[in-house]
Amino acid sequence: MEISKIATGGGRKLYIETYGCQMNVGDTEIIVSIMQQEGFIYTDKIEEADIILVNTCSIRDNAEQRIWGRLKEFQRFKRAKRSLIVGIVGCMAERLKEQLLEREPIVDIVAGPDSYRDMPRLVAAASAGGKGINVALSQEETYGDIRPVRLDSNGVSAFVSIMRGCINMCAYCVVPYTRGIERSRDPETILRELREIYAAGYREVTLLGQNVNSYRWKNAEGEVVVDFPRLMEMAAAVAPDLRVRFATSHPKDLSDRLIEVMASHHNICKAIHLPAQSGSTRMLGLMNRKYTREWYLGRIAAIRAAMPDCAITTDLIAGFCSETLEDHAETLSLMREVGYESAFMFKFSLRPNTYAARHMTDDVTEQEKTRRLTEIINLQNELSIASNRRDVGKTFEVLIEGFSKRSDKQLCGRTSQNKMVVFDAAEGLGAGDYAMVTITDCSSATLFGELVK
Ligand code: SAH
Ligand code: SF4
Numbered sequence: 001m002e003i004s005k006i007a008t009g010g011g012r013k014l015y016i017e018t019y020g021c022q023m024n025v026g027d028t029e030i031i032v033s034i035m036q037q038e039g040f041i042y043t044d045k046i047e048e049a050d051i052i053l054v055n056t057c058s059i060r061d062n063a064e065q066r067i068w069g070r071l072k073e074f075q076r077f078k079r080a081k082r083s084l085i086v087g088i089v090g091c092m093a094e095r096l097k098e099q100l101l102e103r104e105p106i107v108d109i110v111a112g113p114d115s116y117r118d119m120p121r122l123v124a125a126a127s128a129g130g131k132g133i134n135v136a137l138s139q140e141e142t143y144g145d146i147r148p149v150r151l152d153s154n155g156v157s158a159f160v161s162i163m164r165g166c167i168n169m170c171a172y173c174v175v176p177y178t179r180g181i182e183r184s185r186d187p188e189t190i191l192r193e194l195r196e197i198y199a200a201g202y203r204e205v206t207l208l209g210q211n212v213n214s215y216r217w218k219n220a221e222g223e224v225v226v227d228f229p230r231l232m233e234m235a236a237a238v239a240p241d242l243r244v245r246f247a248t249s250h251p252k253d254l255s256d257r258l259i260e261v262m263a264s265h266h267n268i269c270k271a272i273h274l275p276a277q278s279g280s281t282r283m284l285g286l287m288n289r290k291y292t293r294e295w296y297l298g299r300i301a302a303i304r305a306a307m308p309d310c311a312i313t314t315d316l317i318a319g320f321c322s323e324t325l326e327d328h329a330e331t332l333s334l335m336r337e338v339g340y341e342s343a344f345m346f347k348f349s350l351r352p353n354t355y356a357a358r359h360m361t362d363d364v365t366e367q368e369k370t371r372r373l374t375e376i377i378n379l380q381n382e383l384s385i386a387s388n389r390r391d392v393g394k395t396f397e398v399l400i401e402g403f404s405k406r407s408d409k410q411l412c413g414r415t416s417q418n419k420m421v422v423f424d425a426a427e428g429l430g431a432g433d434y435a436m437v438t439i440t441d442c443s444s445a446t447l448f449g450e451l452v453k
């Protein structure tokens with residue numbers, strides 16, 4: 001046997017906690033796959049862990065604060081088991097590098113998002129009493145050949161990473177620094193994964209990337225042979241009853257061709273997450289988003305014209321550098337104009353080393369950021385309820401995910417628009433089945449309905 005093939009895990013138990021976005025959730029599944037290959041055993045019980053990994057997020061300061069707090073809590077596990085290894089992986093590891101080891105002595109391993117193939121060696125270094133650190137970013141790594149071990153899955157819907165990194169350099173954002181340059185995954189490996197998922201019973205897949213619609217796979221000559229609309233067509237062709245979703249798309253890359261492909265495939269879900277960040281063209285310029293309010297609204301009009309039933313959701317930031325009351329009012333008016341189904345809404349958090357940190361002033365007070373965010377959240381609640389009320393009386397195709405949280409006499413599942421529907425269970429229907437459901441009532445977060453007989 002080659003030396004490299006000898007399993008180094010030796011049955012030691014690996015526990016891993018995940019923070020941040022879906023990309024991190026996907027990465028955790030890749031880490032577990034790599035570690036299992038090496039003879040480590042996954043556990044969801046922290047008490048029995050020999051290795052604790054924390055897959056971290058740096059997007060806002062409060063995300064990092066949570067992780068520092070969590071590390072303090074790990075001290076008691078380390079006291080109870082001196083051989084315990086604690087590793088910080090993901091975006092915060094990449095951002096802080098050696099500083100993590102200096103600031104928190106219980107940390108043994110620091111591994112950035114492109115170094116997961118190196119995890120077994122890093123664990124070996126830590127087991128030998130040293131520290132394991134690898135924060136090299138790659139221009140090629142996509143983990144395309146690795147079969148993720150699906151954790152915490154409902155067995156119906158799965159996430160598949162199709163690209164990594166980001167080069168957009170939005171002025172507020174750490175992602176280009178923590179995840180490196182944008183690169184796309186070989187479409188053959190993506191399609192293979194989709195076929196395997198389908199064969200395993202999954203009926204919905206979300207294609208993931210920080211800027212998923214700029215996906216492009218080039219041949220040896222450097223020509224783009226598969227772009228995002230083409231990849232969507234290929235994904236939709238895997239099986240007529242495999243739903244395809246994607247997240248997150250950047251407005252600047254939302255092409256007419258993509259809209260056309262979405263509109264012409266029943267199993268491509270009618271839902272687009274299109275982060276606007278702000279409704280003010282002046283702020284969008286400062287944020288380096290590369291579009292104006294008018295241009296964004298033009299994209300919304302194109303989506304509505306081709307797919308009147310398409311749900312549109314967004315991300316919004318309150319209180320970016322120099323944001324005035326007029327700019328803020330434009331965000332509120334954009335929200336009304338689009339009528340978002342739902343939104344992720346954040347207070348601006350200045351991140352070290354970003355363009356904003358180097359060249360701008362974080363001059364909106366914390367109190368004012370909170371006030372503006374509250375206005376945005378209140379308005380979105382109104383819009384979400386209004387959107388749900390419009391669905392009452394309509395009939396939707398629902399992909400059942402399982403029993404509802406409250407009762408096993410009710411099933412829950414999602415519409416193509418990604419809204420959760422709860423309805424009475426019926427003989428012969430279960431997770432992974434499709435059902436036609438007429439909506440009879442709603443709350444702000446959920447639709448309630450009846451099966452069409
Ligand atoms: N790649 C995705 C989003 C990545 S981060 C995209 O471009 O759409 C998710 C969201 O976090 C962003 O859309 C943005 O709204 C928010 N965000 C990013 N950096 C932030 C910061 N410094 N402060 C507050 N919110 C931020
Ligand atoms: Fe960050 Fe902008 Fe890239 Fe999204 S597109 S990850 S907000 S830099």
Ligand code: F3S
Nearest residue numbers: 020021057058059091
């Ligand atoms: Fe956070 Fe990194 Fe995702 S910073 S949002 S975990 S890409």
